[in-house]
């Protein structure tokens with residue numbers, strides 16, 4: 380028991396040292412926070428914003444609510460069949476912007492990624508009959524081009540895993556104007572797509588290691604877990620029970 384503790388302590392120190400060396404060699408780390416609507420992504424980012432080595436890029440939804448004076452989120456929910464392709468093309472642009480934004484600090488932590496846009500949201504709209512085949516094909520070709528030519532590769536995904544019931548309850552409680560009409564089926568379908576992608580790995584590639592956190596727990600307890608697992612979340616120690624990447628190291632996208 381004592382030897383085990385000593386060994387795991389030593390191992391964490393080694394990983395932390397490697398993380399430190401990676402950063403001191405100028406390699407910046409990007410962490411993407413994923414999870415269903417209402418899973419607590421902004422809470423996690425707000426929590427980590429206090430650390431001097433972390434630059435957070437949170438609430439991309441604010442950009443979607445004010446794109447050149449247009450609330451694209453509202454348009455999308457008011458008539459998804461008409462506006463979801465336009466909306467998702469803007470999401471891809473804003474996500475690519477966030478992935479490539481230069482930061483001074485060693486760690487960039489961003490809310491969502493271009494990957495969840497494609498594998499969860501675009502997929503959901505197309506499967507649900509709200510996006511035409513041709514629109515889906517064009518968005519997919521943009522996605523394939525971007526992931527092959529631009530560095531949108533995260534080092535770690537932190538997946539805030541909720542049950543659809545908890546996500547729905549949080550969405551109802553915060554009552555964001557545009558989200559009032561979200562059907563329960565939409566949140567359930569998004570849950571299944573996050574699970575397919577990040578846990579079951581049923582259909583789409585996972586671009587990096589995944590750390591899964593139980594985000595059904597009360598947000599104050601979740602914040603305690605953020606503290607306890609800070610080293611793992613910041614890529615400084617080995618991720619316990621990770622979901623591993625599908626992407627061979629050599630296949631990662633070229634840097635821009």
Ligand SMILES: Nc1ncnc2c1ncn2[C@@H]1O[C@H](COP(=O)(O)OP(=O)(O)OP(=O)(O)O)[C@@H](O)[C@H]1O
Pocket residue numbers: 414415416417418419420421422440452467470491495496497500501558
């Ligand atoms: N590709 C997309 N990526 C993210 N959100 C999208 C996308 N397409 C549509 N949306 C909508 O944007 C809104 C924001 O959802 P998102 O989960 O990104 O943030 P959030 O709910 O504020 O996060 P949290 O509550 O976990 O902090 C939701 O209404 C969601 O349905």
